[in-house]
Amino acid sequence: MPKYTLNINKTSYDVExxxxxxxxxxxxxxxxxxxxxxxxxxxxxxxxxVHVDKQPIKACLLPIEQFTxxxxxxTIEGLSEHGDHPVQKAWIEAxxxxxxxxxxxxxxxxxxxxxxxxxPTRDEIKAHMNGNLCRCGTYxxxxxxxxxxxxTKNPTS
Amino acid sequence: xxxxxxxxxxxxxxxxxxxxxxxxxxxGASGVxxxxxxxxDDKKIREQLKKVPVTAWVQLWEDGQMIIYNPAAxxxxxxxxxxxxxxxxxxxxxxxxxxxxFSPQEADIYGGEGWAPGTKLMFTVxxxxxxxxxxxMRKAGAQARYVLLNTAANHWKVPIEELSAAQSFVLHExxxxxxxxxxxxxxxxxxxxxxxxxxxxxKNPKDFQLIGKNIPRTEIPAKxxxxxxxxxxxxxxxxxxxxxxxxxxxxxxxxLLNESEILAQAGVMRIVQFDxxxxxxxxxxxxxxxxxxxxxxxxxTATSSGYHxxxxxxxxxxxxxxxxxxxxxxxxxxxxxxxRSAHKTYTADFKNDYxxxxxxxPLNAVIQVSKDLQTAEVWVGxxxxxDTKLGIPGVLGVPPENVNVHLxxxxxxxxxxxxxxxxxxxxxxxxxxxxxxxxxxxxxxxDVAYGAYRPLSLQRLxxxxxxxxxxxxxxxxxxxxxxxxxAGGVKNDHYDIPHQFAEWRETNHGIRLKHxxxxxxxxxxxxxxxxxxxxxxxxxxxxxxxxxTLMAQSPKAxxxxxxxxxxxxxxxxxxxxxxxxVAFVDHGSIGTGICEISLDRNSGAIKVHxxxxxxxxxxxxxxxxxxxxxxxxIIMGMSSVLKEQITIVDGQVQQSNFHDYSLxxxxxxxxxxxxxxxxxxxxxxxxxxxxxxxxxxxxxNAFLKLTGKHLRHLPFTPDRVLAVLNG
Numbered sequence: 086m087p088k089y090t091l092n093i094n095k096t097s098y099d100v101e102x103x104x105x106x107x108x109x110x111x112x113x114x115x116x117x118x119x120x121x122x123x124x125x126x127x128x129x130x131x132x133x134x135v136h137v138d139k140q141p142i143k144a145c146l147l148p149i150e151q152f153t154x155x156x157x158x159x160t161i162e163g164l165s166e167h168g169d170h171p172v173q174k175a176w177i178e179a180x181x182x183x184x185x186x187x188x189x190x191x192x193x194x195x196x197x198x199x200x201x202x203x204x205p206t207r208d209e210i211k212a213h214m215n216g217n218l219c220r221c222g223t224y225x226x227x228x229x230x231x232x233x234x235x236x237t238k239n240p241t242s
Numbered sequence: 243x244x245x246x247x248x249x250x251x252x253x254x255x256x257x258x259x260x261x262x263x264x265x266x267x268x269x270g271a272s273g274v275x276x277x278x279x280x281x282x283d284d285k286k287i288r289e290q291l292k293k294v295p296v297t298a299w300v301q302l303w304e305d306g307q308m309i310i311y312n313p314a315a316x317x318x319x320x321x322x323x324x325x326x327x328x329x330x331x332x333x334x335x336x337x338x339x340x341x342x343x344f345s346p347q348e349a350d351i352y353g354g355e356g357w358a359p360g361t362k363l364m365f366t367v368x369x370x371x372x373x374x375x376x377x378x379m380r381k382a383g384a385q386a387r388y389v390l391l392n393t394a395a396n397h398w399k400v401p402i403e404e405l406s407a408a409q410s411f412v413l414h415e416x417x418x419x420x421x422x423x424x425x426x427x428x429x430x431x432x433x434x435x436x437x438x439x440x441x442x443x444x445k446n447p448k449d450f451q452l453i454g455k456n457i458p459r460t461e462i463p464a465k466x467x468x469x470x471x472x473x474x475x476x477x478x479x480x481x482x483x484x485x486x487x488x489x490x491x492x493x494x495x496x497x498l499l500n501e502s503e504i505l506a507q508a509g510v511m512r513i514v515q516f517d518x519x520x521x522x523x524x525x526x527x528x529x530x531x532x533x534x535x536x537x538x539x540x541x542x543t544a545t546s547s548g549y550h551x552x553x554x555x556x557x558x559x560x561x562x563x564x565x566x567x568x569x570x571x572x573x574x575x576x577x578x579x580x581x582r583s584a585h586k587t588y589t590a591d592f593k594n595d596y597x598x599x600x601x602x603x604p605l606n607a608v609i610q611v612s613k614d615l616q617t618a619e620v621w622v623g624x625x626x627x628x629d630t631k632l633g634i635p636g637v638l639g640v641p642p643e644n645v646n647v648h649l650x651x652x653x654x655x656x657x658x659x660x661x662x663x664x665x666x667x668x669x670x671x672x673x674x675x676x677x678x679x680x681x682x683x684x685x686x687x688x689d690v691a692y693g694a695y696r697p698l699s700l701q702r703l704x705x706x707x708x709x710x711x712x713x714x715x716x717x718x719x720x721x722x723x724x725x726x727x728x729a730g731g732v733k734n735d736h737y738d739i740p741h742q743f744a745e746w747r748e749t750n751h752g753i754r755l756k757h758x759x760x761x762x763x764x765x766x767x768x769x770x771x772x773x774x775x776x777x778x779x780x781x782x783x784x785x786x787x788x789x790x791t792l793m794a795q796s797p798k799a800x801x802x803x804x805x806x807x808x809x810x811x812x813x814x815x816x817x818x819x820x821x822x823x824v825a826f827v828d829h830g831s832i833g834t835g836i837c838e839i840s841l842d843r844n845s846g847a848i849k850v851h852x853x854x855x856x857x858x859x860x861x862x863x864x865x866x867x868x869x870x871x872x873x874x875x876i877i878m879g880m881s882s883v884l885k886e887q888i889t890i891v892d893g894q895v896q897q898s899n900f901h902d903y904s905l906x907x908x909x910x911x912x913x914x915x916x917x918x919x920x921x922x923x924x925x926x927x928x929x930x931x932x933x934x935x936x937x938x939x940x941x942x943n944a945f946l947k948l949t950g951k952h953l954r955h956l957p958f959t960p961d962r963v964l965a966v967l968n969g
Binding site for chain 1: 317318319320458459461462463464465466467468469470471472474475477508526527528529600601602603604651652653654655656683685686866867870873874875876877878881899900901905906907908909911912914915
């Protein structure tokens with residue numbers, strides 16, 4: 086089987102998997118980075134959202150051969166050392182998750198938004214988060230958490 | 243030397259004080275728990291022995307740290323916090339020192355109230371967890387406190403009656419002595435008898451320190467840093483992967499046409515024949531899923547062959563029209579007399595398409611069967627069941643104690659994980675490949691097509707009024723497959739209507755069906771609440787006034803109605819283009835929901851702007867979490883009411899993934915969902931399924947007010963809304 090080198094959470098990983106294996110399966114089954122979740126496999130639910138060079142992507146859609154060692158992949162495990170990224174702290178403050186399964190993806194999607202835009206409007210948040218499904222219906226708390234994180238992360242002068 | 247021991251109830255209770263050899267005994271109210279630590283690692287044994295069991299429900303360290311065991315599944319409803327809070331409250335534990343873990347899956351020790359009096363059950367269903375465990379946890383917590391007080395009494399040689407406890411300390415006020423729970427650990431002595439605490443011996447609710455406070459949920463930090471373990475996250479050395487192709491025709495039998503081609507695929511290890519599926523085992527997840535796609539299968543016909551879900555309603559109407567009774571659920575007064583003497587009779591049919599659970603974690607499990615096929619380790623997210631070993635002993639032909647279930651967080655349950663089909667499948671495959679551990683994964687496509695849906699149903703309702711427009715009779719006929727799955731929620735316990743009749747008329751289509759959050763309450767409360775507004779609309783009455791009259795004998799229900807009216811400013815005119823609608827639901831807890839909607843008359847899209855809920859759930863353990871349940875219940879309700887639909891053509895399920903089975907998304911959420919509680923000191927009631935059934939009735943009633951037209955077929959998709967508008 087072919088070998089690939091990936092740069093994930095600032096660590097270099099060598100993996101040997103069949104060509105065409107999705108980044109999601111590699112992360113979860115080969116590397117044990119199980120924070121990104123499988124939900125649909127067709128990019129419809131967003132549970133597998135990770136960052137590639139700070140851009141949110143759906144890890145279920147992209148085969149491993151599309152990645153190079155020069156690309157920085159960040160998963161929820163690498164977002165902060167102690168689970169204390171401002172978005173994660175806001176998530177706890179808002180008591181956002183219920184079952185929690187989709188929330189790694191929700192958080193990664195939200196972090197990418199706040200990297201691009203310091204103070205998104207509510208409509209901008211909704212549009213940005215529209216690709217991430219939550220069956221428990223925690224959307225309103227996710228909105229609250231993102232607004233809280235925007236305030237603490239980027240205090241207005 | 244550590245060794246496996248099977249402890250029986252015969253063992254001397256004092257033995258637990260002298261534990262050695264790596265076995266820790268847990269003393270429970272019902273005796274000695276026969277399962278526990280047994281390991282070869284001396285260091286781990288010493289670590290284990292540092293914690294001392296107080297009762298089966300709690301372990302305590304000398305530094306005061308403790309673990310409280312949660313007997314219920316955690317699927318987002320907050321059991322990992324609410325049940326331990328109840329325990330810690332009675333134990334007088336310092337909450338900051340509490341960790342929570344799942345209890346062993348042993349119903350004799352950890353069961354809550356079963357269906358029958360005196361029985362015990364570990365089954366996280368029906369929104370009954372807090373209700374059924376409330377007294378169990380209080381009593382267990384009080385017993386743990388008693389053990390500690392008893393130890394302190396012996397230590398200080400004072401009567402136990404002179405002691406009190408607070409914040410993980412035992413106090414002797416007379417002498418001013420004080421000792422922490424942790425300091426009591428090395429002194430611990432077990433009383434010969436643990437008192438059976440009754441309600442009046444427990445803490446007075448006005449003294450509660452934890453219950454009713456907003457305490458953050460214990461498992462949320464792990465859910466925001468990616469470490470929360472769902473069964474699908476489990477990885478074991480040498481683990482292999484399983485998948486099944488179950489087709490789209492429920493109950494069809496497969497014949498595999500290309501066995502040798504499949505076995506020749508890289509990594510494929512086994513093909514396993516099921517009655518309803520072809521199972522595969524391969525060395526990688528990609529390998530097993532790729533091979534699954536290559537399967538060529540000839541499917542037999544099944545009961546559902548020839549069944550077309552969207553064409554069945556005309557047959558249901560014919561069944562409804564038949565002059566014969568089905569299974570009678572309610573009969574109060576004489577509905578026939580009400581119909582004969584009615585000043586006016588209202589009749590309407592309500593239709594409900596199939597809906598699917600769509601929990602975001604697809605079904606999965608990991609099982610390792612021992613080489614001799616006599617024992618199994620199981621990692622699973624399950625709502626548990628009457629059989630806490632989830633059917634695996636039957637697959638292996640071994641006694642239940644040979645199966646060890648490691649319960650994991652559930653990535654959504656909603657009723658689907660109260661079935662054990664996926665666990666049994668995993669056990670069959672794991673047995674084939676023993677002793678290798680096997681992870682079974684259902685793809686989303688598998689999860690949709692081989693779902694077990696909320697049944698399709700038709701409700702024919704008739705209501706009679708007298709000359710003053712007062713309701714005299716209410717008749718409710720449900721037609722559909724699935725018994726209580728369709729017939730639940732037809733009773734009107736809080737409406738004072740002299741003549742009432744409800745019945746279920748059975749159909750059977752061979753489609754797999756299961757409890758789906760709020761079960762029959764969804765379709766049936768939709769029908770009931772909609773018909774009430776139909777009457778109010780025709781009688782030019784305020785729908786609130788109509789319900790006020792009906793709730794005259796139920797002050798609790800009326801209190802929720804009045805509160806919701808106040809919260810929503812019902813009497814104030816809505817913004818132009820918007821309207822409010824109301825619905826009342828009882829499902830353990832009782833509540834009134836009011837929504838405000840607007841309508842895009844070109845597209846047919848309904849927009850929900852606000853939802854207000856007034857809830858009487860008895861004593862509230864975790865207020866913020868109950869609000870979260872209301873929010874989630876409304877969102878899931880909106881999703882099902884506005885969007886979700888499984889359709890069947892010639893027996894074949896037509897949907898396959900989230901592109902053709904749409905769930906509500908972020909851009910469709912209301913601006914707010916507000917919840918208020920009616921203060922109560924009664925026993926807590928379930929809150930997981932009270933909000934969801936409010937949604938359909940409230941939206942339909944708001945739509946009626948806005949347009950004068952009736953939405954009577956779920957889901958209210960834009961095309962259906964347009965058809966009603968233009969009809």
